[in-house]
Amino acid sequence: MRFESSFKIAGRALRRNKMRSVLTALGIIIGVGAVIAMVSIGNGAKAQVEQQIASLGENVILIFSGSVTSSGIRTGWGSAGTLKIEDADAIRREVPGVTAVSDEVVSTSQVSAGNQNWFTRIYGESPEYFDIRQWPLSDGAIFTPQDVRSANKVCVIGRTTATQVFGSESPVGQVLRIKGVPFLVTGVLTPKGLSPQGTDQDDIVIMPYTSAMKRVIGGTTLRGINVQVSSPNDLAPAQQQITELLRQRHNIRPGRDDDFTVRNQEEIAEAATSTSRVMTLLLGAIASVSLVVGGIGIMNIMLVSVTERTREIGVRLAVGAHGRDILTQFLIEAVTLSSIGGIIGIVVGLTASQLLSALAHWPTLISISSIVVAFLFSAAVGIFFGFYPAREAARLDPIEALRYE
Amino acid sequence: MAANHAVVSLEEVHKTYHTGEVEVRAVRGVSLGIARGEFVAIMGSSGSGKSTLMNLLGCLDRPTSGRYLLDGEDVSGLDRDQLADIRNQKLGFVFQSFNLLPRTSALENIELPLLYGRQRLTSAELEEKARKVLATVGLAGREDHHPSQLSGGQQQRVAIARALINDPEVILADEPTGNLDSRTSAEIMGIFQQLNDRGITIVMVTHEADIATCAKRNILMRDGTVQSDEPVAHRFLAQSNQT
Ligand SMILES: Nc1ncnc2c1ncn2[C@@H]1O[C@H](COP(=O)(O)OP(=O)(O)OP(=O)(O)O)[C@@H](O)[C@H]1O
Ligand SMILES: [Mg+2]
Numbered sequence: 241m242r243f244e245s246s247f248k249i250a251g252r253a254l255r256r257n258k259m260r261s262v263l264t265a266l267g268i269i270i271g272v273g274a275v276i277a278m279v280s281i282g283n284g285a286k287a288q289v290e291q292q293i294a295s296l297g298e299n300v301i302l303i304f305s306g307s308v309t310s311s312g313i314r315t316g317w318g319s320a321g322t323l324k325i326e327d328a329d330a331i332r333r334e335v336p337g338v339t340a341v342s343d344e345v346v347s348t349s350q351v352s353a354g355n356q357n358w359f360t361r362i363y364g365e366s367p368e369y370f371d372i373r374q375w376p377l378s379d380g381a382i383f384t385p386q387d388v389r390s391a392n393k394v395c396v397i398g399r400t401t402a403t404q405v406f407g408s409e410s411p412v413g414q415v416l417r418i419k420g421v422p423f424l425v426t427g428v429l430t431p432k433g434l435s436p437q438g439t440d441q442d443d444i445v446i447m448p449y450t451s452a453m454k455r456v457i458g459g460t461t462l463r464g465i466n467v468q469v470s471s472p473n474d475l476a477p478a479q480q481q482i483t484e485l486l487r488q489r490h491n492i493r494p495g496r497d498d499d500f501t502v503r504n505q506e507e508i509a510e511a512a513t514s515t516s517r518v519m520t521l522l523l524g525a526i527a528s529v530s531l532v533v534g535g536i537g538i539m540n541i542m543l544v545s546v547t548e549r550t551r552e553i554g555v556r557l558a559v560g561a562h563g564r565d566i567l568t569q570f571l572i573e574a575v576t577l578s579s580i581g582g583i584i585g586i587v588v589g590l591t592a593s594q595l596l597s598a599l600a601h602w603p604t605l606i607s608i609s610s611i612v613v614a615f616l617f618s619a620a621v622g623i624f625f626g627f628y629p630a631r632e633a634a635r636l637d638p639i640e641a642l643r644y645e
Numbered sequence: 646m647a648a649n650h651a652v653v654s655l656e657e658v659h660k661t662y663h664t665g666e667v668e669v670r671a672v673r674g675v676s677l678g679i680a681r682g683e684f685v686a687i688m689g690s691s692g693s694g695k696s697t698l699m700n701l702l703g704c705l706d707r708p709t710s711g712r713y714l715l716d717g718e719d720v721s722g723l724d725r726d727q728l729a730d731i732r733n734q735k736l737g738f739v740f741q742s743f744n745l746l747p748r749t750s751a752l753e754n755i756e757l758p759l760l761y762g763r764q765r766l767t768s769a770e771l772e773e774k775a776r777k778v779l780a781t782v783g784l785a786g787r788e789d790h791h792p793s794q795l796s797g798g799q800q801q802r803v804a805i806a807r808a809l810i811n812d813p814e815v816i817l818a819d820e821p822t823g824n825l826d827s828r829t830s831a832e833i834m835g836i837f838q839q840l841n842d843r844g845i846t847i848v849m850v851t852h853e854a855d856i857a858t859c860a861k862r863n864i865l866m867r868d869g870t871v872q873s874d875e876p877v878a879h880r881f882l883a884q885s886n887q888t
Binding site: 244245248249252256257551552554555556557558559560561562563564565638639642 | 744748761762
């Protein structure tokens with residue numbers, strides 16, 4: 241039909257007003273750019289969280305003392321002190337598929353060497369802990385089962401703690417005083433970075449749990465137990481059996497709540513990634529608002545231009561344009577502006593996300609789907625916000641339009 | 646069709662405007678025949694209904710009552726789009742204020758009616774046609790000038806070229822020299838007379854008696870009716886081909 245003429249006409253009209261066309265498209269450029277950049281930040285954060293979850297180790301089940309009551313109030317993981325060393329031993333002995341178990345106690349404390357002080361987290365663990373978390377040493381050696389049995393004053397420290405207390409010196413073989421007690425540093429861990437919750441995992445001192453209970457923390461209960469099973473298929477049955485075993489050992493009658501919490505790695509990953517998924521959605525939604533604002537900008541400019549070009553429309557109608565031709569022309573103008581804006585916006589968004597990851601070291605991940613969606617959305621914005629002004633133009637009466645001052 | 650067949654034929658045409666309570670009878674029972682090849686000037690005091698009549702003749706508006714036959718076809722009952730097609734194919738408009746698209750070259754302005762025509766032409770064909778017509782109004786070499794780079798007379802020539810591009814039956818001009826000085830007006834009249842010599846029918850509104858004598862027939866309007874309608878006794882032949 242007359243469609244290709246309409247393209248020619250709209251193209252000429254846009255070229256006639258280059259500056260205005262550019263400014264109109266700018267709203268969409270910023271909107272689409274923001275969507276692409278924001279979604280890439282959200283996706284980058286999600287990917288990082290997933291990587292951090294993987295750093296927990298493979299096929300891991302975590303048991304915490306304390307539980308969620310039936311009324312939904314959580315007594316706090318690790319707060320109630322219901323897990324015993326014997327519980328860990330029982331799991332080691334009785335649950336099939338279990339390959340490693342580490343008793344865990346946790347505290348924070350001031351540590352010092354020479355005149356350097358540092359406040360850090362103290363973890364009491366079994367030697368298996370390093371296997372379960374897939375956390376090798378960069379220097380020295382881990383403590384032994386013998387150290388656990390004898391509650392020896394030995395420890396392994398994280399990279400952050402090492403540099404804070406010992407600076408550039410090698411900590412291995414040196415003495416670290418924890419609550420005044422001298423511990424021999426046997427090894428330094430490889431750096432692991434931030435946890436999903438955002439804490440520095442390398443700011444840590446890990447010692448035999450027996451030493452921690454006897455010499456640093458006191459008390460006889462565990463905060464938790466880390467368990468590793470041999471394959472993902474073992475996770476669910478092992479989790480089930482651990483729950484039954486612990487209920488039995490803690491004499492919990494049927495119908496009463498557990499006084500402990502069992503979580504497998506997948507559940508933890510689910511919780512953590514859902515947070516970052518919400519963040520991605522939120523960022524995308526905020527950026528979409530600017531895209532809508534850009535669309536309103538198009539509508540505004542198109543309405544102004546319909547008024548301003550009333551005489552032009554009158555001339556077109558006089559020389560034989562149908563209302564439909566005017567409608568198509570203005571719609572094509574709007575959609576052209578918004579889709580060119582969309583394409584430039586994609587380039588801007590990609591550049592922005594590259595810059596963010598290069599300069600600000602934010603993790604970003606560009607997804608093809610966000611690019612496609614942003615482009616289609618920008619074209620749709622053009623149609624949606626261009627339609628009303630275009631219809632106004634198409635309805636003009638030729639005589640009145642020609643007489644318009 | 647015979648050469649003296651009426652291109653334009655109005656039968657008891659009325660046009661009444663309703664603005665709120667007030668009723669304005671702008672055209673009250675005009676019957677008129679204009680044969681092919683005529684050159685008609687419509688005169689009359691302000692408000693006598695000349696522009697209203699021109700809008701009816703130009704199919705920009707529909708009569709309240711009466712019949713309008715254009716080239717033998719009754720157009721009084723056609724809808725918006727059908728009227729648009731008639732305007733595109735059979736009519737050419739020249740306005741007092743030129744009404745060229747701003748920031749658009751002379752060529753593209755002239756091509757405008759072709760873009761809404763029946764034929765699908767390539768850009769090259771459009772340009773070719775527009776160049777030819779521009780040359781007939783004496784503006785060869787000004788193809789790429791924008792309206793702001795042309796004098797009033799030159800702009801009006803571009804507008805005439807635009808009116809000519811679809812080979813219309815009738816050219817309708819409402820005060821085409823209203824914005825021009827007398828010398829330029831004479832040039833435009835010269836072009837009109839040339840076109841008329843080629844057989845194109847021209848209907849024009851003017852306030853100036855000397856411009857009216859360039860036509861072959863003068864119609865005087867008063868209060869929406871035709872008061873007098875007579876041939877021009879001493880026709881003034883304007884010099885043309887001046888640029
Ligand atoms: N759209 C309209 N609505 C209402 N009344 C109108 C409209 N157009 C014209 N009129 C009225 O119709 C009458 C004729 O107007 P018209 O424009 O035809 O006069 P004209 O002869 O062209 O005058 P001029 O020489 O000043 O151009 C006037 O009284 C005018 O006020
Ligand atoms: Mg008038």
